[in-house]
Amino acid sequence: MNRRQLLSWIGTGLLALWLPLAPVHAQPDPLPSWNDGPVKQAIVDFVGRVTREGGPDFVPPPERIATFDNDGTLWAEQPxxxxxxxxxxxxxxxxxxxxxxxxxxxxxxxxxxxxxxxxxxxxxxxxxxxxxxxxxxxxxxxxxxxxxxxxxxxxxTKNRPYTDLVYQPQIELLSYLRANGFKTFIVSGGGVEFMRVFAERIYGIPPEQVIGSSGVTKFEIGADGKPTILKEPEIEFIDDGPGKPVGINRFIGRRPIFAFGNSDGDLQMLQWTAAGNGPRFMGIVHHTDAEREWAYDRQSHVGRLNKALDEATARGWTLVDMKRDWRIIFP
Structure with missing residues (x-):
C-alpha cells in the first residue's frame, strides 16, 4: 500500500467513525395534535402512497381532491x-x-x-x-x-367564540394535505354564504372551494343605483345526504380521493368517494369524548351517526375515535 492509499484508507475509516455522531435533523411532525396510532398512520401512509412519483398508487396533483363536512367534522355542532x-x-x-x-x-x-x-x-x-x-x-x-x-x-356551554371551537387536528390535516398537493373543499349541509364568511380565515379554504346549501338569489339594481345580489326565501339546493355527491359533481367536477365526515348526512359523500378507481381514503370523526367535547352517535338529535357507523365498520373505513386519537381537540 503506497502513501496515497494509506491516507485514503485512514480518511475513510475516520469518516465512518464520525458519521454516526453527525446530527440527524428529523422532519417535524405534520400532525402533532394526533396521537400516534393506526389512524394517524393510515393518513400518513395514504398521503405517502398517492404522492410517491413512480409508485403504483401515484395520483397526479389535479386529481388530489379532498372533501370535508363542516359541522361535527371541522368544528363542533352541539347542542x-x-x-x-x-x-x-x-x-x-x-x-x-x-x-x-x-x-x-x-x-x-x-x-x-x-x-x-x-x-x-x-x-x-x-x-x-x-x-x-x-x-x-x-x-x-x-x-x-x-x-x-x-x-x-x-x-x-363552552363560553368561547364559535370560531375557537374548530378542531385543531383537522386544521393540521387540511394543511398537511395542501402541503402535499391536495385541493381541499368543504362540502356541508350548512349555508354556503354563512360558511364562506369564516372558512378561509380559520380553515385556509377559500370561498370558491366551499360547497353548501343555498337559497335562490337574484341580481337587481338597488335604490342607490348600485348592483346587488338579493337573497330570496326559496331554497335552491340542499347539500346534505345524497345532495353531497350531486354538489361535488356540479361544483368540483372531480370525484374526491379523500373524504371526511361525521354523520349519516355524510354517508353518500363517503360512498361516492369509495366507489372510484385507485386509492381512496374515507374517514369519519366519532364523537367519543364527553369530557373535552361531547360523546354521541346513534341517538343524537344533532349529527346522528348510525348507518354510516355500521358501513364504516363493515367496509374498513377509517374511524377516528376522538378520545383516543386526538391529543388535543380545540386550539
Whole structure:
C-alpha cells in the first residue's frame, strides 16, 4: 500500500467513525395534535402512497381532491348547529324592530330563550326562522351580520367564540394535505354564504372551494343605483345526504380521493368517494369524548351517526375515535 492509499484508507475509516455522531435533523411532525396510532398512520401512509412519483398508487396533483363536512367534522355542532344559533340570535336582535313577532310563534319562544318549544315547533318553525334571518337582504348585508355575530357571540356551554371551537387536528390535516398537493373543499349541509364568511380565515379554504346549501338569489339594481345580489326565501339546493355527491359533481367536477365526515348526512359523500378507481381514503370523526367535547352517535338529535357507523365498520373505513386519537381537540 503506497502513501496515497494509506491516507485514503485512514480518511475513510475516520469518516465512518464520525458519521454516526453527525446530527440527524428529523422532519417535524405534520400532525402533532394526533396521537400516534393506526389512524394517524393510515393518513400518513395514504398521503405517502398517492404522492410517491413512480409508485403504483401515484395520483397526479389535479386529481388530489379532498372533501370535508363542516359541522361535527371541522368544528363542533352541539347542542345545536352553530348556524341555527346565529339565526336565533338574529331573531332576538331584530325583535325590537318587528312588533308583529310579539305574540307569534316560533318567534315568541326564541325571544324567551325557550329552546324546547322551538324544537317542538319542528322543521316548519325552524324553516320560518331561517327564512326571516337568511333572506330578504343583499348578500353583503348578510355577510356583515354573520361577521358581526362571530366577533361577539359565545358558545352557550363552552363560553368561547364559535370560531375557537374548530378542531385543531383537522386544521393540521387540511394543511398537511395542501402541503402535499391536495385541493381541499368543504362540502356541508350548512349555508354556503354563512360558511364562506369564516372558512378561509380559520380553515385556509377559500370561498370558491366551499360547497353548501343555498337559497335562490337574484341580481337587481338597488335604490342607490348600485348592483346587488338579493337573497330570496326559496331554497335552491340542499347539500346534505345524497345532495353531497350531486354538489361535488356540479361544483368540483372531480370525484374526491379523500373524504371526511361525521354523520349519516355524510354517508353518500363517503360512498361516492369509495366507489372510484385507485386509492381512496374515507374517514369519519366519532364523537367519543364527553369530557373535552361531547360523546354521541346513534341517538343524537344533532349529527346522528348510525348507518354510516355500521358501513364504516363493515367496509374498513377509517374511524377516528376522538378520545383516543386526538391529543388535543380545540386550539
Amino acid at each position: 345545536i348547529y352553530f348556524q341555527v344559533e346565529f339565526a336565533l340570535d338574529e331573531i332576538r336582535r331584530l325583535a325590537p324592530q318587528r312588533p308583529e313577532w310579539k305574540d307569534k310563534e316560533p318567534f315568541l319562544s326564541v325571544v324567551a330563550g325557550d329552546l324546547k318549544s322551538i324544537l317542538v315547533a319542528g322543521e316548519k318553525g325552524l324553516l320560518e326562522i331561517m327564512a326571516v334571518t337568511h333572506s330578504g337582504m343583499p348578500i353583503d348585508e348578510f355577510t356583515k351580520a354573520v361577521r358581526d355575530w362571530l366577533a361577539t357571540a359565545r358558545h352557550p
